[in-house]
Amino acid sequence: MSSPTTTATPRSSAIAPPARIISRRRRDNINGWAFAAPFLAFFLVFLVWPLLYGFFMSMTGKSLTGANDSLIGFANYAEALADSDMWRSLGNTLYFTVISTVPLVLVALVMAALLNVGLPAQWLWRLSYFAPYLLASTVVSLFFTWMYNPQLGLINDSLSKIGLPKVAWLNDPNVAMWAIVIATLWWTVGFNFLLYLAAMQNIPAQHYEAASLDGAGAWRQFFSITLPQLAPTTVMIVLLQVLASLKIFDQVYQMTAGGPSGSTRPVVQYIFETGFTGYRLGYSAAISYIFFGLIVIVSVLQFFIARRRSA
Amino acid sequence: MRQLDIPTGKHVSRRQLLAGSAALGSMILATGLTGCGGTANAAVHDIAFWHLLSGGDGVKMQALISAANKMTPGAVVHPTVLAWGPPYYTKLAMASAGGRPPELAIMHASRVPGYAPGGLIDPWDMGLLAEHGVTAADFAPRIWEKSQHNGQPFSIALDSHPFVMFYNTEVAAIAGMLGADGQLQAPASPQEFLETAREMQKVTQAHGLSFGYLGSGSQMWRLFYTLYKQHGAAMELTPGQPMKVDRDAAIESLEFMASLFDDTVAAKSGDISTGIAEFARGDSGMLFSGVWELPTLQKAGLPFDAATIPTLYGTPAAYADSHSFVLPRQLNVDDGKRRAVYKFVSDVLKGSLSWAQAGHIPAYQPVVQSQEYQELTPQIHYANAADIIAYDPESWFSGSGSDWQTFFAEHVQNVLLGRDKASDGWDAFEHRTNTLLSRPNPV
Numbered sequence: 001m002s003s004p005t006t007t008a009t010p011r012s013s014a015i016a017p018p019a020r021i022i023s024r025r026r027r028d029n030i031n032g033w034a035f036a037a038p039f040l041a042f043f044l045v046f047l048v049w050p051l052l053y054g055f056f057m058s059m060t061g062k063s064l065t066g067a068n069d070s071l072i073g074f075a076n077y078a079e080a081l082a083d084s085d086m087w088r089s090l091g092n093t094l095y096f097t098v099i100s101t102v103p104l105v106l107v108a109l110v111m112a113a114l115l116n117v118g119l120p121a122q123w124l125w126r127l128s129y130f131a132p133y134l135l136a137s138t139v140v141s142l143f144f145t146w147m148y149n150p151q152l153g154l155i156n157d158s159l160s161k162i163g164l165p166k167v168a169w170l171n172d173p174n175v176a177m178w179a180i181v182i183a184t185l186w187w188t189v190g191f192n193f194l195l196y197l198a199a200m201q202n203i204p205a206q207h208y209e210a211a212s213l214d215g216a217g218a219w220r221q222f223f224s225i226t227l228p229q230l231a232p233t234t235v236m237i238v239l240l241q242v243l244a245s246l247k248i249f250d251q252v253y254q255m256t257a258g259g260p261s262g263s264t265r266p267v268v269q270y271i272f273e274t275g276f277t278g279y280r281l282g283y284s285a286a287i288s289y290i291f292f293g294l295i296v297i298v299s300v301l302q303f304f305i306a307r308r309r310s311a
Numbered sequence: 312m313r314q315l316d317i318p319t320g321k322h323v324s325r326r327q328l329l330a331g332s333a334a335l336g337s338m339i340l341a342t343g344l345t346g347c348g349g350t351a352n353a354a355v356h357d358i359a360f361w362h363l364l365s366g367g368d369g370v371k372m373q374a375l376i377s378a379a380n381k382m383t384p385g386a387v388v389h390p391t392v393l394a395w396g397p398p399y400y401t402k403l404a405m406a407s408a409g410g411r412p413p414e415l416a417i418m419h420a421s422r423v424p425g426y427a428p429g430g431l432i433d434p435w436d437m438g439l440l441a442e443h444g445v446t447a448a449d450f451a452p453r454i455w456e457k458s459q460h461n462g463q464p465f466s467i468a469l470d471s472h473p474f475v476m477f478y479n480t481e482v483a484a485i486a487g488m489l490g491a492d493g494q495l496q497a498p499a500s501p502q503e504f505l506e507t508a509r510e511m512q513k514v515t516q517a518h519g520l521s522f523g524y525l526g527s528g529s530q531m532w533r534l535f536y537t538l539y540k541q542h543g544a545a546m547e548l549t550p551g552q553p554m555k556v557d558r559d560a561a562i563e564s565l566e567f568m569a570s571l572f573d574d575t576v577a578a579k580s581g582d583i584s585t586g587i588a589e590f591a592r593g594d595s596g597m598l599f600s601g602v603w604e605l606p607t608l609q610k611a612g613l614p615f616d617a618a619t620i621p622t623l624y625g626t627p628a629a630y631a632d633s634h635s636f637v638l639p640r641q642l643n644v645d646d647g648k649r650r651a652v653y654k655f656v657s658d659v660l661k662g663s664l665s666w667a668q669a670g671h672i673p674a675y676q677p678v679v680q681s682q683e684y685q686e687l688t689p690q691i692h693y694a695n696a697a698d699i700i701a702y703d704p705e706s707w708f709s710g711s712g713s714d715w716q717t718f719f720a721e722h723v724q725n726v727l728l729g730r731d732k733a734s735d736g737w738d739a740f741e742h743r744t745n746t747l748l749s750r751p752n753p754v
Contacts, residue, residue, distance in 0.1 A: 063753030065429030279753040
């Protein structure tokens, strides 16, 4: 719909007086707002309003039962900053983000590179790498809960067959988070893989031809051409991945419910528990805002890093 | 009620779905007919009833509901079954806070203190219940006392379901542990208990006792609280004050629990279902478990009996909870519906013998005193538990399936696995509890 306006504008501006231009602009504006209105209404009602109301709630002692609705200022924030459980769950979320983002980016890169070398039946590889991403988190959690079962699970069974000791995957506080990372890796690596593969296939073939004429081997080409060319994609993947990993909740809630010994409880689960099973909506809103602040900081940092790189 | 976290009983819920849709169909038919007649007193009341009973318990509850529905033509009770634990209580609290809860719900008696003061549930009108022949005198004293809050009955208990001991009679007989009455000679001290278990281990060649606990705070808490209360010690949770507790008794109980898991007395680690499976296979002589596992064990076909958990520290005590009926607060109470609810509850209480077959001890004493119940074994061998049951200490955060029990697991699981000292685990849990007590009470 933009093309008729753009072609019409130069002609009419040449003939029509300034007043008509303004009224035309106003009409365009009204049309624009009309088109944006459905989204805008949705945005205001379901995003802006909850955001504001949540912030207001974090200033009150509001509970699920409706008790103590009074304003208490920043008392919830003060309590949260001194709450060791909040710091611990926040630490768990950050820990998961670090140990999941690294393999989720690297493994995706390796998978895409292997495929890009020119394996036969590319569509089959692409499909099988991406297929797990289409599953619901509940399905993935159930699969892995069974595979991690200490007595009956596929993984421990295979380990014992090759003479390795059994591992209490989801019951050992030192291992549980890694078990969740492995499940998450299997589940979501396909998305990053697809982004990498698309980026790789966009690198002009002349670069490689020129490099091979100059005598560069496959490894040299990978490190000197492929990786630098992928840099913008890598920045984007890391950004998306960090934000996705910070939101971790589903798999943990379904596989360990935060255990053993709270070693996998992410901050989102702590927010859920304080608010819904612990009734303290105001307090859980305060923790959400602390977490929100953290995400904003991470996003801003990444934005600046990305801008400096592209500049 | 499956107390396990593994989703099972798919066909049960399907059956309930079918029963539910059949009931719905008949309801539509019935309302259609009354629409033609146009008489007010022929109106059918639809009662929404939420509960958290699945598996074998769910089937029994569905039978009780169907029977009650047949007895009362003027009301149809539609059950909604939700998952045990936090999912159920979260939904019930939110529905009540939103003003559109079901007319009737089942709660654990231990969770009522988290609901009654916040105005999420209404007290029962005993006068109205008396019209259907149910009075305070019909309940065992400890159960009745538990249903009171600020002098008003906020819950009507259907049962008490204690934590008990099942034992393999064949194993016990070979080990020479059976008395003249054919029942296990109960050990009377921690030492005697360990000896009993070791004797049984010699028979089974695997373990003496089965007790799976990994990942389940509820399960660890049930045994711990039984042993703790056997010390005759009290535990009180008052907001704004530190927890009142006998620390030595708590640590002694935890140390005894940890001493069980030596791979002779009991398996070093395992979850609830592993423990039950081991006992059902005959690889152990005893099983600590809730009474609700009785149907599972009966299906396994092994020779077994049951008793309360042996009194090891002088005072008989058994951790227990009750499935209790509560009236979630309505924005507008429909008098006809509420009367139908009272009728339904009294019908279910009177028919609770079938509930006893699922292992639970009926709260309604006329059923307990009936000849049929007195002949029910092994139920009758632990029916004395009703006199020694100990409910969770009262507070807004304690009770069955609460986060507090999860916190208990966080600090105690490593003690039971032999990684932490009992005193460290306990102190950490006590500290955590004191933090909760120091926070504003949200109800």
